[in-house]
Amino acid sequence: MHTKKTIFWFRQDLRLSDNPGLYEAEKQGAVMPIYIQDESQGGDFKIGEASRWWLHHSLSDLNNNLKNNLNVYQGNAKEILLKLVKDNNIDAVYWNRCYEPWRIKEDTEIKTFFKGQDIECKSFNGSLLLEPWQVLKSDNTSYKVFTPFYQKGYFGTSCIRRPTSKSERLDLIKDQSNKTGITQLNLLSDKNWHQKMKPYWNIGEKGAQEKLQTFLNEGLVGYKEGRNFPYKNNISKLSPHLHFGEISSNQVWFEATAKGMTGNYSQEDVDCFLSELGWREFSYNLLYHFPDLPHKNLQSKFDSFPWSDNQDFLKAWKKGQTGYPIVDAGMRQLWQTGYMHNRLRMIVGSFLVKNLLLHWHHGEKWFWDCLVDADLASNSASWQWIAGCGADAAPYFRIFNPVTQGGKFDPEGSYTRQFVPELAHMPDKYLFKPWDAPQDVLKKAGVVLGNTYPKPIINLEFSRHRALEAFASLPKT
């Protein structure tokens, strides 16, 4: 009797546990696990540097978990799949869906092609709690406001798929003729940049599982409040693991929900954390229904916004040399760790877009390259949000003051001093506004403004009013 042979195509679901597509493939017989790298795809948003580093290690971990049976290829997906199907007598091709516009286009083509060839071809939901086409208003159009979206599809509902069990006894097919290994994908740059990020992360499925447990045990209590403070541990740091699918959103959702039922956690904390998964879903929903999200203002009246184009400011922002300590701390955390605390993402985003008046595309691109959790949906939706042109966006008058924000959310300065060590000896009173410090205070702290630490590159009051005027100049509708 012929055993069914299925190709399982890994993409952004680099895990064995709760992997719907893999689970179905495995149930039916032997599985040929593959990964395809196609450097020609992705358009303006080809995988960024930090993500490449993460992907390299994530694939290596997956390969280990598959006992060295991951088959890796480079080139056009359709051509590679077709050849593999023919050479290996394959009956079916399965994968979990991705939602980047280029992916949807390519997947649709591949599916149509294989259907025509009478080869079974199936896709599954392995990345989202609910598909973007499942959560719609009663008139079947998509939501533009988070709260009703979340109420409708997620809050207190039971439509979300429960996690499957782990695929344990995989009958795996190795392509013996294949000469390509993970190293040949050249995901690691020659630069030593990624060495800095290494200590902060435990990449792969096991690391993701551990991170979830650590968060549930140590970070969930007090999450609602504590998540705002970058020096506290009330953050999950699951974003890169979720992006690469090392853990499923469903597992996170149900385990957090279960914790909420034990009575040891306040419902507020649990609900707040769950809603963050909801924001991830909302971003995917937006990207699916507005494929131009990474490029075009969701609110077209912003098309005439009078952006500035000061390359020196942009450079200073990227390097964390703006002269505003909380902004610089955030930007340097990004560079050093491949991650930035959510509160800081808002602060540095507001500063770029409103104080420096630089186009949100600049921030979007830089984050795309530097973040290990860079995700097309979340990244573009969030940049549009902070710029004010997105869905449910921040009102135009909401301009973060980096001095106030620093004092409020890093009151003892531990976060800022960690990433801006040249200000380590500044007293709290002047940490977030060193330009106001008297000469003797600066001297005592070993700070020479314009030398050991920059002077502010732009005046806050001036730039705030300039931003307000710019917004006021937009057409009314």
Place this chain on the structure above:
DNA sequence: CCTGGAGTTGTCCTA
């Protein structure tokens, strides 16, 4: 079609 309530994350000024 109409109506009314609401919309992640702020800042500044005034009393």
Place this chain on the structure above:
DNA sequence: TTAGGACAACTCCAG
């Protein structure tokens, strides 16, 4: 010192 209102008006969404 602190609390409350202004900042604008619009679109979204449910009933």
